Amino acid sequence: MSETNYLTTDYTLRSWFLTTDHKRIAILYFASLIFFFFIGGAAATVIRIELATPQGDLVSSDTYNRLFTMHGIIMVWFFLIPSIPNTLGNFVVPLMIGARDLAFPRLNLMSWYIFMLGGCTTLFAIFAGGIDTGWTFYTPFSTLYSNSYVILAAAGVFIAGFSSILTGLNFIVSIHRLRAPGLTWYRLPLFLWSLYATSVILVLATPVLAITLLLIATERFFGVGIFDPRIGGDPLLFQHLFWFYSHPAVYIMILPGMGVINELISCFSRKEVFGYKFVAWASLAIAAVGFLVWGHHMFVSGQSLVASLVFSFMSFIVAVPSAIKVFNWTATLHKGLLRFDAPMLYALGFIGLFTIGGLTGLFLACLAYDVHATDTYFVVAHFHYIMVGGMVTAYFGGLHYWWPKITGRLYSEHWARAAAVLIFFGFNLTFFPQFILGAEGMPRRYHIYPPEFQVWNVLSSGGAAILALAYLMPLFYLGYSAFFGPRAPANPWDAPGLEWQTSSPPPEHNFATQPVVTRKPYQYNRNFQAEPQNA
């Protein structure tokens, strides 16, 4: 290992903070996201401790409001949305398309600075006193009544939105224009299809959030009644605008995870992904149909019955491409040479948890059942199964899978498997009881509840303790391996993707010579050995 790689070209701080190398920017994002993840996690911890007893004995209701708002805002905008795209995506997109960098490297760096500016603004709002509106900023509470730092928090989210847009723009243009010779669309790894679909949402939905937050801030600051029913405004308009962004944003928070799972399932089954084209187009279908379903968040809001019917119908449609993916992953496993390394454990966990999360989504798409389940723990459990069970699990899976490429070191497989299993059990113990709580009618966002709900809440809090511990473990064994782990070879998993055909860690401009792609992704020969895409 005498040649220099992207980590060893320069050790100065300046070379990190002014870098335009997509791999270093991925690391900058990675470090920032760990920070935000643990801040959001700390809020969740306090919430779960409070909920262990029916009385409000740890925090006041006002503090509790601020805690779950802080948890939601941080986790959604400062962890989940940038998680896979901005760390793993940033790192592997140029490698996978055989390019030397993204199309606009300076915009990429700018997006990190914008993200940090937004993050710091939001953190400032939180530590100055917090926000009590919930992450959804619903009017008229947020504009008229809330006595907290709404404008500042909205400003932080507004700013961070531009970083999302820039990342999405960069990915779209890079995937269109910078593909290596021979890399046709149907030869792209499915991770890229899913990131492309994600980027479409980032670029087309985020600006609507920006304008919505701007209207909130305007209404609050100037005391005008944009959404104020007293002077003819309509709070439902806010909800429409907000969910036009935030429902597609849910798919920002799952599509990249689905993309990662394709890579993992294929590599650890030593098989081509079953029904490649269906999975590829399912990503785009989810992104497109995802824009047509937002009204299912508003079934009990008083929107028109026609609107509810249309949105309900569309919501059922989304299940089709999602199911295609799940079936195709299981079909990929069939007759594969399965290897249960840590990334594969995460991938299998993902399939199960995502399926539960997705199916319970169908309950909520039913108009009649949703009336019962709205704003209960059933909803909380549902979206945590998708976002935490799905996205965070996929994020950890992808992180382990590409860790040797990113750091050039191997982590302890032993510890990694233990953490994967522990996360799976901790997660289910935390969130499955919440389905039951929700079905029995426990509303979300209250810190005091009737004593008969305590059993399930104690189980949930106990699971949360295991989950918290399990999430801390990778910090140690991955952190240790980054400095002291054994050196990784270029292709430790024997995978066929382009990113594995360059050294680990990759050199500054990724490839010594321009790779030329000659075959489809995920090809393995009869002896289950990878056939590199460029050989």
Add this chain to the structure above:
Amino acid sequence: MPERAAFAPQYASVPHRDNTAELGMWVFIATEVLLFGGLILAYFVYRHAFLQGFAEGSRHTDIVIGTTNTAVLLTSSFLVAWAVEVFSPDTARLSAWLLTGAACLGLFFIVLKGIEYSKEYDEHLVPGVDFQFAGPLANGVQLFFIFYFVATAIHALHMLIGICLLTTLAAICRKAPTARHHTALHSAALYWHFVDVVWIFLFALIYLPGRSSS
């Protein structure tokens, strides 16, 4: 013309870089469409609810300034398109003048807008600052003017950014333009035309309704 660093390593050629930049600009414009899109939805929702109020509000805007501003902006767009079309080392001075002209027209637009704002302030039509309007249409008029101020303010902010871009490019044209700057000019021009398109729709939504009746 001398090229310093020809193009960044992720590109295969100069044209590759240039049309990648253009594509990126179009993605950005799509984003901007949706940014104004949220406002447009708000407009139509409230116009649907307060048809008369919106017509009344519209009649209180200054159609002379509105029309003049539209003509000014269309002309400045024309100058920018002209500058892009003739840009070359020999015509750098002409391009510089055209861009300066376009930027000046942009500033003129902003000044007229400011005059219009101050007139509306005098007529107590600024919601949140000083709004007095009697009668049954007051709610609709107020919502109209909220839309008016938010939309035109965001548009004006885009104009200011555009004016800075055009001025910078005019200065570059005057000094040492290279083929690289043609790409930059082209991207800035796309942005400027887009701001123009937004205004075309804002004009139709803000100034034109309710003129044929009272």
Add this chain to the structure above:
Amino acid sequence: MTERRPPLPLVGAWLGLLALLALTVTLAYVPLGAGNAIVALSIGTIKAGLVAAIFMELRHRSGLTLVFAGAGLFWLGILLWLGLMDFMTRT
């Protein structure tokens, strides 16, 4: 020889835009009932189309750029369609 004069299509588009502006302002004062809004938005759309096709050079562009230019409008259509659906069908 270097061309300094503006190409004819640019001049044509510019004059056409100014003419359309005059037309739309004039028509706004003709009582057409609900037709006024349709006329104003249709002429606006034609003007925007002229700017996009000629000033923004879309007429010289092929597939992908057109798709990107259209995508924003398409999604704006989704926002307006489903967003307005609720308000139009309230009882």
